Amino acid sequence: MLKFAANLSTMFGEADFLDRFALARAAGFRAVECQWPYDHGLDAVARKLEENGLELVLFNLPAGDVAAGERGLASLPERSAEFAASVEQGLAWAARLGCKQLNCLVGAPPPDADAIAARTALVANLRFAASAFKTRRVRLLVEPLNAYDVPRFAVHSSAEAIALFDEVGGENLWLQYDVYHMQRGEGELAATIARLLPRIGHIQISDNPGRGEPGTGEINFEFLLRHIDALGYVGWIGCEYFPTRPTAESLGWMRALG
Numbered sequence: 001m002l003k004f005a006a007n008l009s010t011m012f013g014e015a016d017f018l019d020r021f022a023l024a025r026a027a028g029f030r031a032v033e034c035q036w037p038y039d040h041g042l043d044a045v046a047r048k049l050e051e052n053g054l055e056l057v058l059f060n061l062p063a064g065d066v067a068a069g070e071r072g073l074a075s076l077p078e079r080s081a082e083f084a085a086s087v088e089q090g091l092a093w094a095a096r097l098g099c100k101q102l103n104c105l106v107g108a109p110p111p112d113a114d115a116i117a118a119r120t121a122l123v124a125n126l127r128f129a130a131s132a133f134k135t136r137r138v139r140l141l142v143e144p145l146n147a148y149d150v151p152r153f154a155v156h157s158s159a160e161a162i163a164l165f166d167e168v169g170g171e172n173l174w175l176q177y178d179v180y181h182m183q184r185g186e187g188e189l190a191a192t193i194a195r196l197l198p199r200i201g202h203i204q205i206s207d208n209p210g211r212g213e214p215g216t217g218e219i220n221f222e223f224l225l226r227h228i229d230a231l232g233y234v235g236w237i238g239c240e241y242f243p244t245r246p247t248a249e250s251l252g253w254m255r256a257l258g
Helices: 017-026 042-052 075-096 115-135 160-168 180-183 189-197 219-229 253-255
Strands: 003-007 031-033 055-060 101-104 139-142 173-178 199-203 236-239
Touching: 003 055, 003 173, 017 031, 017 042, 031 236, 042 055, 042 075, 055 075, 055 236, 075 101, 075 115, 075 160, 101 115, 101 199, 115 139, 115 160, 139 160, 139 199, 160 173, 173 180, 173 189, 180 189, 180 199, 189 199, 189 219, 219 253
Parallel strands: 003 031, 003 236, 031 055, 055 101, 101 139, 139 173, 173 199, 199 236
Antiparallel strands: none
């Protein structure tokens, strides 16, 4: 049985962030995720989860100045101390909010960066984070981002992510498989999910092009979601899409699945 979580950073954008929890519950969701909750106050987010009986299943580690185009710190050698602080902040929020997995955006080194130094920092930082997360019983996820949207991102494909996990070692690194990014970057969605299922910790969905709700683009979500269900995937599926209509009206694809 597939389990869907509303992404409150992209859905219910017709309301302020803290008001989206109640809207998600009213729409039938029992779980939510978000990108970066930190600007909204830890106590305020915890209160909204409790008031609405919602489980928070995912959010991202701090990723630097996202508005300026930064997409994570782990592959930036000069900011390893800031990355370590972001790990502690993320874990503190996860403990308070009852969240069992966090996503690490690994960063987009500048064009003049030393590639070897960036890779060395990335491996060392993920090794540190994976160990810290394991101690706190929280899963560390890494999400590849496609090269069209984020050209210099350090991990573009599922194969690159798995190779990185093997280089880092340990057993607490999981793939966050974003269907939109993987459709743009590599295709072969059904076969790749089947092959990598034991290493996938979380799946996110949105259609391509445009990141709208399922059914607004080229991806056959009716087939793909039933395929994921048949494979026996037991994790959450995050609805990280930007609705093309009022959010509650964009859920027809979910009702069609029953």
